[in-house]
Amino acid sequence: SASQVPRTEPALPQGVSRSTFVKAISEITQTLGTENVELNDKPAVDHGWYMEHPNTHDMMHVTDPEAFVASAVVYPSSTAEVQATVLWANKYRMPIFPISMGRNLGYGGAAPRVRGSVVIDLGKRMSKILYIDADDYTCLVVPGVSFYALYEAIQAKGYDHIWIDTPDLGGGSAIGNTLDCGVGYTPYGDHWAVHSGLEVVLPTGEIVRTGMGALPGSNTWQSFPYGFGPIQDGLFSQSNLGIVTKMGMALMPNPGGHESFMYAFAHSADLAPLIEIIRPLRISNILENVAQVRSAEQTIAVQGRPKTDFYTGPGMMPDEVIEREAAKLPCGKCAWVYYGMSYGPAHIRAYKLDIVHKEFSKIPGARKIDPATIPRDNYFWSRDNIAAGVPDLEELLWCNWTPNGSHVAFSPVSPIRGRDAEALVKLARDRRAEFGVEMFPAFCVGLREMHLIVEIVFDKTVPEARKAAMDCLRAMIDDAAALGYGEYRTHLALMDQVASTYSWNDGALMKLNERIKDALDPNGILAAGKSGIWPKRYRGRGWEM
Ligand code: FAD
Structure with missing residues (x-):
């Protein structure tokens, strides 16, 4: 693989000769200034951390780290400089890939789809709130x-x-x-x-x-x-x-008051009836926010402790260990945890929360956890921040589950229905057992749909772990499509596969996308392959994966 020989020169984009690349870089340097053009002549080994992430590759790479790397990164400071960069790319047929901040972790981070693209890092210098x-x-x-x-x-x-x-x-x-x-x-x-x-x-x-x-x-x-x-x-x-x-x-x-609440549900089988209860409450806005229904294992992992603290045996953590460890947390012994927030003054909240309590209590064993009993360092208070629009970073903690913890997401959408929730979780858990990957499923419930976000956590330094994650994802995408479910978002490496599942009427949507792409981007310079859309000069030439 490419990464076996450490790279000391930029990975040139296919079809651009070294001399053309050198000439092009010299020209864009004159336009943007020396300090605003960086060549990427180092192998993709420095992964930094979330707030100081690389903008040349994916810090949570699920493929070989060299598979998706930039040849250079440029930093325009204005719309006019973005325009100049685009005109430059057309002149040299240079593949370019825009990022705002490049923290698209779980979906490719800052990496470009076409190896050797010039990444346009828009965020570094264009950061003013207008x-x-x-x-x-x-x-x-x-x-x-x-x-x-x-x-x-x-x-x-x-x-x-x-x-x-x-x-x-x-x-x-x-x-x-x-x-x-x-x-x-x-x-x-x-x-x-x-x-x-x-x-x-x-x-x-x-x-x-x-x-x-x-x-x-x-x-x-x-x-x-x-x-x-x-x-x-x-x-x-x-x-x-x-x-x-x-x-x-x-x-x-500002709604004039807010109050987080958490319910624990004891059994895996509670998921479907819970989702049935959530649907009418969500559509009628009694449940007001995009709440999360999380698996017990994610609640254990978000403490930031490695899996080996809880289980050192072979394979995945067994259900009885999950139950035992959840029982030590404020949520108590449970399979699913609902994190929500009610908004407005106290009397308005009380009205809505009473309805929620009555409805959630229809599930035998459902427990509301009194926030007054939850320690301040518990993850509940991070959800409390987020649901009140206060930015936070606690969510990163479950990445500590494995050494060199990285994650990649499987993100199908469905209506808010119990049978859909059950089918999707079963599909994921069956594949988890088959491929032996660690995963944390959580539902984010929108107004009439829900995203199931299944985070697969893996050690990015272990090629077999990356392969298992990728194989599992590919299988889940196909399984989901066979049942009529599609993903709302995916990693760069899986965009072709996911786009191909949106195939109604002989792929009519992709044919339309390609016609628009060819009309707007005749030289095919902009983010080729992103979202599975390839411009004419790349199509059918082995780029799809
Ligand atoms: P970027 O990486 O800059 O861009 C995202 C995509 O849009 C890229 O494909 C890029 O090519 C394209 N793009 C960016 N800017 C432009 C532009 N100006 N013009 C054209 N195309 C552009 N995401 C969520 O949505 N919700 C969550 O709750 C969430 N939780 C997460 C939790 C964890 C632990 C982790 C690691 C990730 C999570 N993510 C979540 C995913 C991700 O971190 C966020 O979505 C993040 O905001 C995306 O990064 P970014 O904003 O820097 O976008």
Whole structure:
């Protein structure tokens, strides 16, 4: 494999000769400045940690670390410099790959799909919050604005009346996460649903603004997402059709009180009836946030302790050990734990929480855990932060489960139905047993659908562990598709496979995607292969995996 010989030179993109690469890099250096172009001449061995991650490769690589690496990283400081970079890429047929902050861990991190691409790290120099409108509860951000930065800016301005929504880790980019249809845990958790207006550099260098942003002088860009139509925004989400340089987003009003709650359910078989109870409560907004229904094993792992603290025998941790260890935690002996939050003043919360209690108590053995009994260092309080829009990093702790802990996610979506929950968990657990991988399933329940996020945790330094994770994922994707389930998001290495499962009517959707790709990106320079969409000059030439 490529990584057996440590690399001392940049991995050149296929089809670009060394001399063309050198000439091209010299030209972009003149445009952006020497300090804003970095060659990647070191092997992909330095993986840093979440807040100081590499932007040249995936720090949680599930493939050979050299499989997806950048040849260079460039740092534009403005939309005009992004445009100049795109024009440069077209001139040299240089593959480029934009990242906002590159913390897309579990899905490829900062790595490009095509080895040797030039990564455009937008976030490093484009990190200013353009505005926060404290009357309209909207903001306009650029790629380097993280959830932490947005939160801190709102605190610094003393805007107590405004909340943000954050994913489980707050270090990601509001733009990067939203474009990947990321999820947070307040009632504003569907980030794409609360975005309003994009500014985009197209693959041929034109700059467009979507929605009301197309009307010069409009003051409604961040308030009305649709404009006069057609709504083009979707083209730029989970795609490779443009580089987003600005995005508007709605912010949440402080609800005037909030209260986290946790219920433990004793048996695996409680999952289906629980999901049936959740559905009407969620649709009618009695359950108000994107809550999580987590497996007991994830609750054990999120203490940040390695698996060997609990079990040193062969294979996966047996069910009786899971039960025994969960019993030592505030959740007590359980198979599933529900973490939710109720919003509003005390009397409003009491009204909703009474209904929730009555309904959840229909499951024999269901227990509400009194927050007053939960120690402050327990993970419950991290969920309490997140559901109140306060960024946090605790979620990383379950990566300590294995040495050199990394993770990769299997993320199918389904309606909020007990039988779907059961089918998906069974599918994952059957494959877990077959491939001997460690995994933590958790449901994130949206308004009418739920994401099952199955985190596979593995030691990235062990090739067999990486292979088992990949083989297991590939099998689960096929199993899910055979049952009619699709993933909402996936790792770079699996994008072709996942895209191929969306095959209705002889692959009509991908044919449309390819026509749009070829029209907008005739030279095929932008993020080739991302989301399974290959431009003409790559198609059918062995790039798909
Ligand atoms: P980036 O890595 O910058 O970008 C994400 C993707 O969008 C990339 O494919 C990139 O090519 C594309 N892109 C980025 N910017 C642009 C642009 N300006 N124009 C065009 N394309 C662009 N995610 C969740 O959603 N919810 C969670 O709760 C969550 N929990 C996590 C927990 C753990 C422990 C870990 C490790 C990860 C978790 N993630 C979660 C996944 C991930 O960390 C976040 O989604 C993170 O926000 C993505 O990284 P980023 O924001 O830096 O985006």
